[in-house]
Amino acid sequence: RPPPYLSRELGYSTNNSAQSLPARSSGKPTLHDFQFGVTLGEGSYSTVKLAKSRVDGKEYAVKVITKSHLIRANKVETAAAERKALIRLNGHPGIVSLYHAFQDEWSLYFVIDYAANGEMQALISRLGSLSIPCVRYYSAQIADALEFMHSKGVLHRDLKPENILLDDAFRIKIADFGTGKVLEQGEERATTFVGTAQYQAPELLERKETTKSSDYWAFGCVIYQMTAGRFAFNELSDYLTWQKVKRVEYEVPDGFDEQAKDLVNKLLVHDPTLRLGAGPTGSPNDPNALKAHPFFATIVWSSLWTDAAPEIE
Numbered sequence: 001r002p003p004p005y006l007s008r009e010l011g012y013s014t015n016n017s018a019q020s021l022p023a024r025s026s027g028k029p030t031l032h033d034f035q036f037g038v039t040l041g042e043g044s045y046s047t048v049k050l051a052k053s054r055v056d057g058k059e060y061a062v063k064v065i066t067k068s069h070l071i072r073a074n075k076v077e078t079a080a081a082e083r084k085a086l087i088r089l090n091g092h093p094g095i096v097s098l099y100h101a102f103q104d105e106w107s108l109y110f111v112i113d114y115a116a117n118g119e120m121q122a123l124i125s126r127l128g129s130l131s132i133p134c135v136r137y138y139s140a141q142i143a144d145a146l147e148f149m150h151s152k153g154v155l156h157r158d159l160k161p162e163n164i165l166l167d168d169a170f171r172i173k174i175a176d177f178g179t180g181k182v183l184e185q186g187e188e189r190a191t192t193f194v195g196t197a198q199y200q201a202p203e204l205l206e207r208k209e210t211t212k213s214s215d216y217w218a219f220g221c222v223i224y225q226m227t228a229g230r231f232a233f234n235e236l237s238d239y240l241t242w243q244k245v246k247r248v249e250y251e252v253p254d255g256f257d258e259q260a261k262d263l264v265n266k267l268l269v270h271d272p273t274l275r276l277g278a279g280p281t282g283s284p285n286d287p288n289a290l291k292a293h294p295f296f297a298t299i300v301w302s303s304l305w306t307d308a309a310p311e312i313e
């Protein structure tokens with residue numbers, strides 16, 4: 001392990017009493033197997049911390065979910081659903097992997113991929129908006145990850161730039177399945193009101209209904225935002241935002257790439273069955289039709305996860 005001064009540089013605490021305990025090499029890990037560092041993110045019921053494993057020496061993100069908070073907010077099922085979704089999705093390069101899940105008296109711990117370049121939201125804020133080659137590359141990765149997720153029967157239900165992380169190679173890792181839903185065999189829709197106003201689809205507002213297609217609506221909002229540097233739908237209150245969403249009232253700014261605009265127009269469609277990518281396999285709007293959209297003409301899908309990211313600008 002690095003000498004103390006380096007540990008401090010990396011944000012790892014050095015006054016950790018567990019530091020002198022031996023590392024475990026097999027079985028379920030415990031807190032003592034990790035040296036905790038800086039806080040990466042904070043949610044209502046959880047905190048994500050950088051942690052270095054004493055077992056393999058690698059950096060991970062550990063989501064610490066406080067049990068008392070879960071119980072008080074009646075969200076115990078939520079944590080169980082998040083774990084179940086992550087287990088189902090293990091192995092896709094565009095989705096954070098879950099390596100271990102363990103608990104102690106006070107908390108649940110999910111050991112996941114550390115995405116060293118943080119949230120897509122921060123990148124958009126820093127640059128104002130992304131270049132079209134970047135929008136194309138990230139949109140293609142999101143489309144591929146969504147197709148995989150849905151093929152495993154998982155809905156994300158809160159897709160937005162805060163939940164799209166960037167790894168050390170600036171490739172995406174979709175995170176935060178805390179509002180995820182694992183569909184049962186034959187189940188197509190969920191009826192819990194979740195998400196973030198700017199990305200919520202009309203069917204959720206009108207019928208409390210979310211399907212795979214609702215993730216494609218949010219995807220359209222994300223493409224718009226990466227390209228324009230602002231929300232597709234955002235008013236002074238959630239109520240006013242929802243009115244615009246229900247009427248699908250949005251405008252693209254001057255200079256918005258024409259093919260990106262066509263793609264956004266085919267995703268931000270009121271009828272969820274007609275959105276590009278959301279149709280059943282073999283239909284004219286299935287995930288393959290989405291991948292065949294002219295905006296993605298230069299994307300080589302077979303090397304999407306090994307090609308270098310375009311220059312970030």
Ligand code: ADE
Nearest residue numbers: 040041048061113114115
């Ligand atoms: N913020 C929240 N989750 C994260 C993760 N897995 N990696 C990096 N930053 C994060």
